[in-house]
Amino acid sequence: MLRTVARDSLARNSVLIMGSTAGAAGLGYLYWLLAARELAQPAIGTATALISVSTVVSMVSNLGLGHMFIQRLPGTGVREWSRIVSAGLLLGCGATVVASFAAAGVLPSLGGNFAFLRSFSGTAALVVTSVALTASTLLDNVFVAHRASHGMLLRTLALAVGKLATLAALTRAGYGGAGVVLLAWTLPSVAVTAYTLASSLPRLRPGARPAGAGLGAELRHVQGSLSGHHLINLAQAGPTALLPVLVTARLGPEANGHFYVAWMTASMLFMVSPAVASALYAERTNSAAAGLPRASAVVLAVTAPPALLLFFAGDRILALFSAGYAAEGELLLRILVLAALPDAITNLVVAHWRSLGELRRCLRLNLLMATTCLALTWLWLPGTGIEAAGIAWLTGQTAGAVAVGLRFLSTRRKAPAG
Structure with missing residues (x-):
């Protein structure tokens, strides 16, 4: 089994990406477990609400640059590689700063549950947390682009251990409140990002260095990424990021704390197929043969055991x-x-x-699922409670799977016989 994974680039990188997410999820689970035991529920609710908003801001403002990295970096020269990565990070983080200030100005006027963003400290926390998320996401995609997902794994584990250690140190020192959770969440992100830029990227691409020149030349490519991959990413990841925000807006930060823990627990399942999907896309941009049946087999083998565990013993896990x-x-x-x-x-x-370059088809499918999920969540939350978000998520994903099935049947009927 291990030899097969080592030889198969798709399986190897899928496992490494999943390992990165699983490691972060497992240590993140300990992080929130420690926070829940050491801090009051209102502090957890406020912190998860701000992290949820930061996730949305980062998702909206990263401009789809991660997939542009996967598409363009393989095979480029050192100078062009440096320009692409530097421009992507500068543009993505700059757009995140602008979007963070916009969110801090708009959200408090839309609902009292976001009043914490009116303070200077709340706005500053939103900006720093959002930028850290954007930089981490883009740097992860640099490693995926080169099918060097071990770098992503090491980065993610260092980040998760740093968060947990910082939170433990702060709570042991007697500090409390939502600010402690956010500080422990953000400081390691900044430190690991700085180390990646200074040390990890030069090892990944020897001779590469930050390049400010040629930023204008990259705007054309960013515009193409914005109108193509980014819209697909927004429609795909939008519900994931927005559900905690909608729960906060409709039910309040405390309810979002309960939702967030269950959502985080289920994320060990939702991390598998995106990891394999990223590896599949990277394989094909590197001119490697990789098919859907092989990718599906990897997803099924990894997802089934934890799915059974969570379905039948999830209450005991949440009781921790x-x-x-x-x-x-x-x-x-x-x-x-x-x-x-x-x-x-x-x-x-x-x-x-x-x-295959069928970006419009991707966008239509993701928009169908996102619209279904978000609309039903908004309508059902007040009367049903946090379960409404789960039902709406299940309904949206099922609608997408049915649409895929109908498309597959239609294609088979149109295919010539023989």
């Missing part, structure tokens, strides 16, 4: 936080587990279509 988290999130977690199968189908199909 407290009995309240288990009582509030048990049903939601089971609903999210059921959504893992249609989610995997749509993620792999989008990666397949993206590699």
Whole structure:
């Protein structure tokens, strides 16, 4: 088994990407477990609300540059490589700063649950956290582009360990409140990003160095990424990032704390198919043969065991936080587990279509799922509670999987016989 993974580039990079996400999720689980035990629920609710907003801001403002890296970096010379990466990081982080200030100015006027963004400290935390997320996302995609996902794994583990260690140190020193959670979340991100820029990237691409020249020449490529890959990414990742924000807006930060823990627990399932999809796309941009059946087999083998565990023992896992988290999130977690199968189908199909250049088809599918999920979540939350977000997510993913199935049947009927 290990020899097969080592020889198969798709399997190897899929496993490394999943390992990165799993390591971050596992250590992140300990992070939130420690926070839940050491800090009051209102502080957790406020911190998760701000991190949720930062995730949305970063997602909106990274301009689809990660997929542009995967598409353009393989095979480029050192000077062009340096220009592409430097311009991407500068433009992505700059756009994130602008979007952060815009969010801090708009969200408090839309609902009292975001009043914490009116303060200088709240705005500063939003800007720093959002920029750190954007830089981390883009740097991860640089490693994926070169099928060097071990670099992403080391970065992610260092980041997760740093967050946990910082939180433990601050709480042991007697500090409390939402600011502690955010400080422990953000400081390691800044440190690991700085180390990656100074040390890891030069090892990945010997001779590469930051390049300010040629920024204008990259704007054309960024515009193409913005109108293509970025719209697909927004429609695909939008519900993932927006659901906690909608829960906060409709039910408040405390309810979002319960939702966030269940959502984070289920994320160990939702990380698998995006990881394999990214590896599949990277394989094809590097002119390697990689098919959907092989990618599907990897997803099924990795997803099935944890899905069964979460479905039948999820309440006991949530109870590690407290009995309240288990009582509030048990049903939601089971609903999210059921959504893992249609989610995997749509993620792999989008990666397949993206590699074939069928970007409009990708966008239409993702828009169908996103619109269904977000609209139903907004309508159902007040009357149903946090379970509404899970039901809406399951409904949106199922609608996408059904659309893929209908497309497949239509293509088979049109195919010439023989």
